[in-house]
Amino acid sequence: MPMTEVLVVGAGPVGLALAADLRARGVDVALVERRTEVGAGTRAIGIHSPALALLEASGATHGILERAVRIARGEARADGRLLAAIRFDRLRARHPYVAALPQSDTIEVLTALAPPVRRGVTVESLRQEADGVRIGIAGADDLRAKVVVVASGWAGRSLVYRDGAVRTHHYPDRYVMADVTAPGGPVARVHLERDGVVESFPLPDGRRRLVAWAGREEVPDAAAFLHQAVARRTGVEVDTTGASSFGVRRAVAPALRRGRVIVVGDAAHEVSPIGGQGMNLGLLDALTLAPLLAPWARGGDGEGVDRWERDRLASARHAARLAFLNTLLGRASGPRAHAARSAALRTALRGPGGALFTRAYAMRLDRAASGT
Structure with a gap:
């Protein structure tokens, strides 16, 4: 049975990015996906500076930037007033902006x-062998690879982790989301209002991604709720046809490696999408792993993979804390708490804390950001 050097399980953005990078490095890489059609999965839109820099190795950055809106500025607002401006264009980085484009x-x-x-x-099992990994496929012959990378999202965790090994926290919060035609230009805005947050991020062709906090109960009519929430909290009337609701959860795996099987992205750790950390965390997992896999798959000892694992686990924990803070800030609050929150944020974001927040939001504090 022939043996592939690297097999990637999962063809979402993270798995595709890893496979494209490995292919550019001359690695014999195969990519399998359970879903028969493209399009299912997350709807992440923002790619941050460190990921854009690392995507250059495969040539993906150029194609992404041709399609994307470059967000150089963000605003935190409350009660119709500007609390602070977030200046991505002042980052010391090769890509001092967020590239926003549809995940498709x-x-x-x-x-x-x-x-x-x-x-x-459909991958059913991963069995370690002396010289690689045997991959059990539903209804088909087994495959073999020197190294397997699981990038299949949370649904693939059972391939690597036993039940309960990855503790998952389900937030009580619900959100409603839609992509709409709306004014606003290339500026990202976060409206921190008494009734809850509304995030408004630019997309190509005059469209924007709107996300609104919806409380703790399921929303029966997402489009109607989002229309009312945006109008009430921001004063803007938009057509929210096609809106959907979602919940959020947090999970950080205790390890990313089992022998010659590596786990990246949501298969290992999930963070709240409020704040735009999740897909980027997975991309940084994959793209910092890629240069280590080529020599390992060709008979090396995997030098550097242990350090990679420690760095990625630390970065995942940091991203989870930041996403939790974003979730707390986005909840509804009483008049006094709202006024105190707005005043505190205005003070913090207009001082040295503003530069720190910008770096944190843009994932410049991720351990993969050094040199990008």
């Missing part, structure tokens, strides 16, 4: 650079 566009760019995806392939 990101997938198109990465798919063109990655090896062909084998779809409709």
